[in-house]
Amino acid sequence: MTARNISQFWEWGRKIICVGRNYADHAKELKNAIPTEPILFLKPPSAYVREGSSILVPRYSNNLHHEVELGVVIGKGGTAIPESAAMEHVAGYALCLDMTARDVQDVCKSKGLPWTRAKAFNTSCPVSEFIPKERIPDPGNVTLWLKVNDQLRQNGCTSQMIFSIPYLISYISEFITLEEGDLILTGTPKGVSAVQVHDQLQAGIQDVVTMSFRVDRQ
Ligand SMILES: O=C([O-])CC(=O)C(=O)O
Numbered sequence: 606m607t608a609r610n611i612s613q614f615w616e617w618g619r620k621i622i623c624v625g626r627n628y629a630d631h632a633k634e635l636k637n638a639i640p641t642e643p644i645l646f647l648k649p650p651s652a653y654v655r656e657g658s659s660i661l662v663p664r665y666s667n668n669l670h671h672e673v674e675l676g677v678v679i680g681k682g683g684t685a686i687p688e689s690a691a692m693e694h695v696a697g698y699a700l701c702l703d704m705t706a707r708d709v710q711d712v713c714k715s716k717g718l719p720w721t722r723a724k725a726f727n728t729s730c731p732v733s734e735f736i737p738k739e740r741i742p743d744p745g746n747v748t749l750w751l752k753v754n755d756q757l758r759q760n761g762c763t764s765q766m767i768f769s770i771p772y773l774i775s776y777i778s779e780f781i782t783l784e785e786g787d788l789i790l791t792g793t794p795k796g797v798s799a800v801q802v803h804d805q806l807q808a809g810i811q812d813v814v815t816m817s818f819r820v821d822r823q
Pocket residue numbers: 623624625626627628631635672703705710791792793
């Protein structure tokens with residue numbers, strides 16, 4: 606067996622744990638209450654898509670939204686990690702999109718059902734290259750942006766997160782053991798909007814990384 610390299614964490618088949626409503630301005634734009642505790646959901650590793658492949662609109666959705674998010678890649682596993690030690694468990698970062706079938710999510714929300722079909726479908730988690738920890742010395746203060754066909758839609762700073770990265774690692778690991786290669790999506794700032802087939806999405810973390818994806822029909 607060849608040695609696994611964390612710089613290709615998306616091939617490892619590990620967990621993708623997502624935080625919802627972690628920016629007050631995004632919670633407000635969707636008319637949701639501001640959470641007092643992290644809201645979590647999961648995507649399977651089959652959700653990953655890499656540059657060069659397209660984001661596919663599920664056949665059952667007519668309102669696919671982009672959500673640009675900072676992803677935290679776990680380098681050292683652990684259970685019940687104290688907040689003070691949380692950053693020692695981080696190997697690096699990735700720019701991520703939490704693609705969301707908003708029409709499906711709205712139905713799930715109205716019925717009090719889980720968001721799986723809205724959030725966990727194939728290609729619902731586009732990811733950039735792996736960004737080693739050293740390249741983002743202060744992950745709590747970086748700008749995330751996203752353009753659709755060259756028009757800026759999202760532009761937010763991770764300093765606006767309600768729950769910090771160390772807090773999230775500690776909170777999650779209390780009841781889900783984190784493993785090397787897991788990814789945590791930390792929530793999206795405001796500006797989410799619908800994408801259409803053949804749109805071109807471009808996103809970045811200030812001067813650290815950019816990525817682009819095309820949207821196609823499934
Ligand atoms: O808006 C949602 O669907 C919740 C979410 O994933 C986020 O806030 O990033």
